[in-house]
Amino acid sequence: MATSNSSNRGTNFISVFLYTLLIALVGLFSYLAYNSFDSKKSASSDSTAVYIQPDSNFTHVWTAPSEWRMMYLAPEEKELVLYGKELIAHTSEYLGPKGSVRALSNGMNCQNCHLQAGTQPWGNNYFAVQSTYPKFRARSGTVEDQVKRVNDCFERSLNGQALATESKEMRAILSYIKWLGTDVEKGIAPKGSGIFKLKGLKRAIDPVKGAEVYAAKCQSCHQADGGGVLAEGGHSYTYPPLWGSHSYNHGAGLFRMSNFAGYVKYNMPLGATYEKPQLSDEEAWDVAAYVNSMPRPGKDLSKDWPDISGKPFDHPFGPYVDPFPESQHKYGPYKPIKEWIKKHKKSKS
Structure with missing residues (x-):
């Protein structure tokens, strides 16, 4: 009787083991078949995809030392x-x-x-x-x-x-x-330093369009009057003023349209970066036109640019060596100015 029970238990164990093994093998073959089909499907889909080459401007960007x-x-x-x-x-x-x-x-x-x-x-x-x-x-x-x-x-x-x-x-x-500047080679400006040089528009930049951009994407922080938001205690600004008596004066670098446009393109609104910009090029240029058309402190610039031929294309105050008016130097279109400067620099050399 004991031998019969032992034999039955052995037979049951083998049966359970074989059944379990069969289930596992069925599952394994199903998994392999599914993934084979899925990979073929992916390959088929990928074959029609267009590979977009990363913009080299935004790779291997320099960062601060740890x-x-x-x-x-x-x-x-x-x-x-x-x-x-x-x-x-x-x-x-x-x-x-x-x-x-x-x-x-x-x-x-x-x-x-x-x-x-x-x-x-x-x-x-x-x-x-x-x-x-x-x-x-x-x-x-x-x-x-x-x-x-x-x-x-x-x-x-x-x-x-x-x-x-x-x-x-x-x-x-x-x-x-x-x-x-740790590790930066002498005489070298590493990628990502300063402000990005944004490609210009074919048209003049537009303060009216810029006002619309400002209202939609800027004034929630910098306020409708451009006055910014003071931090608690009134010692500094949580969001700085973009015009008015407490903002930068018209001798500042950001008063040049190209600097302001390149700056906001990859940094504004709050949270934007060069990896995740929120403004189009046109929006960046137009909002620069709006902000820098608003009143701000002045500065004596009479000693700036002793050689006026060195003035940048978007320096908004004359005199100039070229024939273009102040309004075009400020709002563009800039291409004719840049081409004139390039041509006459070549002729001098």
Whole structure:
């Protein structure tokens, strides 16, 4: 009796095992057959797909050095670098109208124009400053050092006064700029530095169309009157003013249409990047026309461009060596101006 039961149990075990194995094999063959069909289907679909070559402008973009590398700096240098970053990010807290160090500027932060404390690709960053300065600049007609470059921002974009060359604040800002230039080869501006050079339009840019873009995509942050939004405490701006008495003056770099258009194309509205832009080229140019047609502080520019032949195509104030009026230099179309400049530069050489 015991032997019979053992034999039955053995037979049942084998039957269950074989049945389970059969089920597993059926499942495996079904899986393989399905995936074979699916892969053939995908291959068939992919054969009609068009491969889009990535835009080389947006690959291998330079980035800021990782902050862990500061461990290799001397303690005093690291302290200056971190203070410099703080000054760029929260300029007005230290150097604004209610600044804790001194009152020098209009309440904006350097970071309002140099995004992510000067580290965002094509966000008007500082990647190439250490590697390219000192250098000759046609605007002043002189060889400029980094001190001059920083103070230009204070006097133009921040519509304020120059920082003392030997001040701790100037030394800190220069140390931070030097840090961001770590590993950048001398004389080289790495990909992603500064502001993207946006292709021009065939037509004149249009402030009226720009007003529509501004109302739809900009004024929720910068407000209908362009006055921005003050942060709690009133020391700085959460969203900076784009025109009016507290904005940049007409000597600032962003007052040039090409700079403003290239800047907003890959950085605005808030959240846009070169990887995920939100504005078309036309919208970027037109909103530049609108914003830079609005009132703002003036500046004495009589010493700028001592050689007027060096003025850029979109510098909006004459006199010029070319025959085009101020209005066309400001709003375009720019192609005829650029072609005239190119032709006459060749004839000079």
